Amino acid sequence: MKFVILGCGRVGSRLATMLDMMGHDVAIIDKNQDSFKRLPPNYNGQAIIGVGIDEDVLRSAGIEQADVFAAVTNGDNTNIMASEIAKELFNVPRVLARIYDPLREETYHALGLETICPTTLISNVIVGRVLPGENKPKVPTPAGTNPLGTEASA
């Protein structure tokens, strides 16, 4: 399968390496060349420097032939916009976006994006391990989840 990954941070580089080892066709995009140092020397996929919300950059990564697009930069809005471009403009069959902010994740999930929220995911895992068998309540998202109003973990 052909994968296009946006963001070569810890998650992106690991994902790209894994898929490459599994024999898939992988292209990874990052705006910073230094990020590609996270890829192993024997990585066989493509590495493209550029902004992931730029159609031309996505095209040069082969988005038109991609089966899967995964946006895993540390910017929620970048991931959202890039995923929407992949989904709506390039009709990529499977598009996944990482969104740190639970409320934003909820909103875009409801709007039809396949989203992954590490914040809720990890909280659930910890509670599940420490208190197995107990029901996990649905946490209402409080005002000021992100008191500084900055992009989550940017």
Place this chain on the structure above:
Amino acid sequence: MYIIIAGGGKVGRFLTETLVNRGHEVLLIEKEKYKVDQYTEQFGGIVVQGDACEAQVLSDAGIARADVLIAVTGDDEDNLVCCQVAKRKFKVARVIARINNPKNERIFRALGIDATVSHTKALLEIIEQELPLSSLRHLHYIRDSKLEIVEVIIGPESPARDQPISSLNFPQDSSILLVVRSGKVLVPSGTLVLRERDEIVILTPQNSDNQVQEVLIGE
């Protein structure tokens, strides 16, 4: 009108000032605390600190009763998400997004945000009018119709010089709006013969520049 502005950079600040002076109820949302403090001093209590992409922040800002939301941060992805959340989650009647990279205009439209303002493109149009880079000047883009208004001045080498309008092969769906000769407006009828230095104002499809150029300016 109740207007919410997202992003307190130069544009957001000036916009706030202008709209307040025109008597509108305005709320400015800005992330950085030092800017919020500074603007609060200037505008009073109409500035709040927060991320305007967060539904909770918008909800606290009273988005439910807002007539318009204008997103003018320096990041296109932030403006997109802010407008989408306002429009889709809170059903705000009008949302307007600033676009920093003109390439994104088409993308925003495809993603449901129709009202966009691209200062980069606007600046380019103004410069083009002041400093004719080609003999064809773009006067105005009519967004939804895919039409534009352009102006051409007939030069000495123009193939249209001394020709009646009816003999010229203009692009389909275009029409001549005006012919200005020595400061006088002439009715652009088919029999009107074009002269050197005539200014012609044409309504034409946005992708037909080359054909207009061929007819009025030459190769």
